[in-house]
Amino acid sequence: IFGAHLMVLEDPVLLEEIESKINNELITADNSVSQVVKNYVEIFANMEDEYMKERAADIKDVGERIIKNILGLSTDNQIFAEKxxxxxxxxxxxxxxxxxxxxxxxxxxxxxxxxxxxxxxxxxxxxxxxxxxxxxxxxxxxxxxxxxxxxxxxxxxxxxxxVLQEYQKLKDDYTQYRRQLKELKDLPAETSDKKRRIEISANIGTPRDVKGALENGAEGVGLYRTEFLYMDRDNLPSEDEQFEAYKEVIEKMAPRPIIIRTLDIGGDKKLPYLDMPEELNPFLGYRAIRMCLDRTEILKTQLRAILRASIYGTAKIMYPMVSGVEEVRRANAVLEEAKKELTAEGISYDENLEVGIMVEIPSAAITADILAQEVDFFSIGTNDLIQYTLAVDRMNEHISYLYEPLHPAVLRLIKNVIDASHNAGKWTGMCGEMAGDTSATAILLGLGLDEFSMSASSIPQVKKIIRSLTYEEAQQIAKKALSMENADDIRNMVENEMKKIS
Structure with missing residues (x-):
């Protein structure tokens, strides 16, 4: 969020307008910022799209903080003497x-x-x-x-x-529930009959996130988003910068595995210094692995950095936004080039490092049997997979009700991916929001998902559900879900089955 705020601060058009007012209208810097920001706030506030409309608050926030800094005013305005x-x-x-x-x-x-x-x-x-x-x-x-x-x-x-008494009881119950969850931290995520053991991992965006992952009992990192290295700056990060960032996380988590996603830029994330094209539909355009395969020097630099860091623990590489087997082969060709270069330079790397893909496009989910021959693992990115499968913008509140993780089509695609990987002797994880959605845990467990990766705070709740079920119970819930016609019925069924079990 604050990375986006910094990008607003660095926007050349905004800065040019502010400087122009100061120079041409001879007004003070704080007044210039106030006028320019007010204009942009009004533009965003009047947009029809709810998500874009809500960005007005971000622009206003940036403007107010600039003005306070110009005037030397304190930004600490929340000193309370009592609760x-x-x-x-x-x-x-x-x-x-x-x-x-x-x-x-x-x-x-x-x-x-x-x-x-x-x-x-x-x-x-x-x-x-x-x-x-x-x-x-x-x-x-x-x-x-x-x-x-x-x-x-x-x-x-x-x-x-x-009402006060009712909510005090709810608060006390929740406090007790959180205490119980903390006790699960060091326990394995295995079914109550011990027939199925799941790896529970955390999604992280920076090295600072490792602390929260470990505190919540993460057994690894199922998604290390690397975009933070490329944002809030005016040039590409060097190989050494990337190496240090990857090495820090790998060492802190060792011997736990770390899945590092290659650059996933485009869509809602743009880098001003890359001169990326304006697109009518950026979420379906020049982004992620597509951009990296067009600018292979960016991909190779990142892959070299990951390879160099891989000797400090257990690292894995994951390509995002893959739609077909050709993209995997081209990306792996760049990886092989990077390996040959490092070998020639006498630089060590993990020669057995696993390579996988994010399955977030329906074409990849449908052809998972083909893709499984080219990779070591799959990680299902449900945020985009659901969006593309159901043709629904998850940020558009007018149609957000259509964004449904338990839609039968989504569940069938997930099953297809898991089955294809297992048939090929590979494994499948999930790193989208659905992995941390407790209403989906029993179904995903029953479908055979091998790894759940989520925000660190969700780990205890998901682990608790996994440990409360036998594997057969989870399989029966998944079987029922696959036979049902709509998400509401599936959700109600899961709720009823879990009540019976508990």
Whole structure:
């Protein structure tokens, strides 16, 4: 999120407009920033697309922080003497990031939506929040007693004693539940009959994320996003820079395995210094492995860095956005070139390093039997796989109800990928959000998924479910799910079956 904010700061058009106003209109720097930012905020706020509309808050946040820095004003505006629930018209991502969790128990805002960065920050920080209430600031007053139910999106103002007692019990139960989950940290993710052992891994974006992964009991890293190395700068990272970043994570996690995804840029992530083309549909365009195979020098530099770091632990390489076997063969050809160069230079690397692909395009899922002959493993990227399979933009709130991980078509594609890998003696993991969705855990376990990789905070809940089931119970749940016609029925079935088991 703050990487995106830095990109706003570095936007040449924005900077040019600010400088132009200072030079041509002879106004102060803070006034120039205020006027230019206000104009962009209005443009974004008036867009029809909800996701783009919510980016107005990010631009406003950046503008306000620039102005405070210009004027030398403190950005610490959240000093509370006692525990509070914050009610505000809007909160910026930086406001949320600075919240003292010991004092701010929850917050509610008039503005915002589920995809707003403020809401995402709240989930990440585990602060209960309800956003987009429209007029909560008109109804709440200082001194009011407030209950925030972030799970259900409900706010109670000055509730009756019975409601307070109910929520106090829910809070106590949740605290006890979290305590129980922590006790699972060092236990294996195996079924209760010990017939099936699953690898539970974490998705990370920077070396700093390793701490949270280990604290939650991750047995490896199933997705190391490398884009952070390429963003917030004006040139490509060198091989040595990349080597140090990969080496740091591999050493910290050793001997646990680390799956490093090659550069997945494009779509919603662009690098201004790469002169990438403007596209009408960037999510279906020049991105990820497609861009890297067009600019093989970028791919080879990254592969050399990964190979060099591989001797410090257990590293694996994963290509994103693969649509067919030719892309795998071309990428592996670049990998072989990198290996030959390092050998000629006398530089060591893990010669048995595994290579896999992210299965996130339906064509790859359907032809998994062919692709399995070219790779060592699959990792299903459900975020894009669901989006492309169901032809639904997951950021568009008007049709977000169609984005359904338990859709029969999605489950059948997942089964096809798992079966194809097992038939070829390979393994399949999952690194999309679905891997951490507890409503899908039993089904995925029953389908034969070998590895679940998710945000670190989701690991304990998923591990708890796996340990509560026998493998046969999970297989029966998966079998029932595959025979059903819609996601609602599947979700209800899973809920009922889990209640019986518990």
């Amino acid at each position: 509070v629930v914050v009610v505000a018209r809007d909160l910026t991502p930086s406001d949320t990031a600075q919240m003292d969790k010991d004092k701010v128990l929850a917050f509610a805002t008039d503005m915002g939506g589920p995809t707003s960065h403020t809401a995402i920050m709240a989930r990440s920080l585990e602060i209960p929040a309800v956003v987009g209430l429209v007029d909560i600031t008109q109804k709440a007053c200082d001194g009011d007693t407030i209950v925030i139910d972030g799970n259900k999106g409900i706010v109670y103002l000055n509730p009756q004693e019975s």
